[in-house]
Amino acid sequence: MDRPIRVLIAKPGLDGHDRGAKVIARALRDAGMEVIYTGIQQTPQMIVEAALQEDVDVIGLSILSGAHMTLLPRVMELLRHHGMHDVLVVAGGIISDEDARILKEQHGIAEVYGPGASTHEIVRFIQERCRTRN
């Protein structure tokens, strides 16, 4: 399939740290993806609504505020509610290893990246996981 991978990059909650999200958005664009950036201060409802309208393959959530254990599971719950099981969700920001483990094992987030994460690795992970989409 030569359709470009579509990604939504969103910042849930009242977190104003947007550098990481922008770095990731640019890296994904440079890897040939179409990146919808919605800016800061998104509620989980807004994120899932945008993902649905944009029919994205991937949602990337960037969160450095510390509120990830309430906001990210809520996003996952709403995605399931809308039947959007096939959307790949990755997250990044200030998230402890223990929280990352729970988010992955219990909530279905595919991968979690922290400060210093390599954008090449992130790009590769997404490309790899999207290879089998329809």
Added chain:
Amino acid sequence: MDLAQALLEGNRRALAQALTLVETGGSQARILLGALFAHTGRAHIVGVTGAPGAGKSTLVAALAAHWRRAGRTVGIIAVDPTSPFTRGAILGDRIRMQALSGDPGVFIRSMASRGRLGGIARATGDAIAVLDAAGFDVVLVETVGAGQGEVEIAAAAHTTIVIEIPGAGDDIQAIKAGILEIADLLVVNKADRNGAEQTVRQLRTMLSLADRPADGWTPPVLTAVATRGEGIEAIAAAAEQHLVYLRESGRFTGREQERAARELRLILQETALERVRALVPTSEWDALVAQIVARTLDPYAAANQLLDRALSH
């Protein structure tokens, strides 16, 4: 699941998937568009164009909010440029449309230009048709902000709004030649800044000199502060008036004919190419290409040869 059926029943996920399909193109997309065609032709299609950062997204959001208050549903297509080097794109127009979120009477879709230079994507016309069929009363289309050359929107929309900002004055003459001809409405946005009045005057002067068909519609020049919602009502009213004018003057049918002819041409090109490709084995195609490269055959003769074969098939 029948995508067309689900979409017509108001399923938003189906609508989103239909938009992806027409953006990807191909025979499946054409079958879908064929099934939806009977349901199109109801929406007022409004294009919004202007230089980068002029306030297109902000104005589109404000207009959408206005029409929602008036009880009308609104579909939005926002086009941003694809990077010619990586084929990737950052689509950031939604940032200015956050206030519309949560409203089931609004549907926003971002679209990358995917190599097209006219300010909209190849599939923008098809995406408009899909939103039209889905029943939105108004379809707003934001073009790529390029400042010139995005005249294609005029062919796809009923009403084209061109946004200027104050102080563009000095270079206005040079840049705006083509753009003035396509404007049904001119908006000087960011009127909270100095020089708005002067820009309005300049635009009016230029319009009076512009080579426009004498068809009875003089594009109004309006001001706005899109961030504060100022001037939006007058712009919406002018857009509605323009539609009435198109209908009453018979120009609507004229534009629909232009649109239909253009669409038929594009679809024919695409379908013909696809059929020929399906008929001709890759080896034969490659051999023709090799002959052209070797300059033993010219590409025009090659194209004719292929078409003759397909037509006699």
